[in-house]
Amino acid sequence: MGVHSVWGRLRGYSSAMAQQQTLDRAALARQKAAQTKNERTRRRLFISAVHQALAPRRHQQITVASICKEAEVSSTALYYQFEHGIAQLLGEVLERAMRHAQRRIANDVLREHPSDNYRVVIAVYRVIQELFKYPNLFEVETVPRRWVQLIAQPLANAIVSDDRDLEDHPGMVIAEYHANAIIGLLRRDYTPSFEFLSKLVISQIVPVLGMADPEFGARWQELVHSLPPIN
Structure with missing residues (x-):
């Protein structure tokens, strides 16, 4: 060549x-x-x-x-x-809201060093406080189970104090039950404030956990006033 x-x-x-x-x-x-x-x-x-x-x-x-x-x-x-449509899209909005609630809960726990029942009170308060920012979120035909799980997760984290898997833990059952209740109450739109709804949920969830306190009302007010205002 x-x-x-x-x-x-x-x-x-x-x-x-x-x-x-x-x-x-x-x-x-x-x-x-x-x-x-x-x-x-x-x-x-x-x-x-x-x-x-x-x-x-x-x-x-x-x-x-x-x-x-x-x-x-x-x-x-x-x-x-969003392959699964509006449920997936709005689910991402809810995920962001619950991540924010989790951060607020973590900061409150770090500052307050709460007892077990106080930790549950904080979790319920912050979750509902966050949900009240999105009053129209649950105006959908059907609320997906995934949404219930997202709301239940921070509640279960506060309820469960042992190392067992959350998925099969009784605390997760309790958390999901009350997450469903929260969603139902928000969809009915008759609750005047997040504080009212928080008190209502806490008055139900705390006795179920076997941690009822006879001076709960006064302690609730003390706790609410110690928490930073909603942003």
């Missing part, structure tokens, strides 16, 4: 490599653009869901159509981002 033929092949190889690199860069740019678009769409849908959950209760269900209208995206885009 002559020198010119070798150089010709090398030039051809270099040209092909350059073309492939150009194609790879273009493909990467398209991939990044698509990822950015997906992230932007997902963020817009999430913000829309938050806004509608924050809205004063209207006795109107939050729907795919209402979320998509505010987010200015199609329903196809919503299901592309």
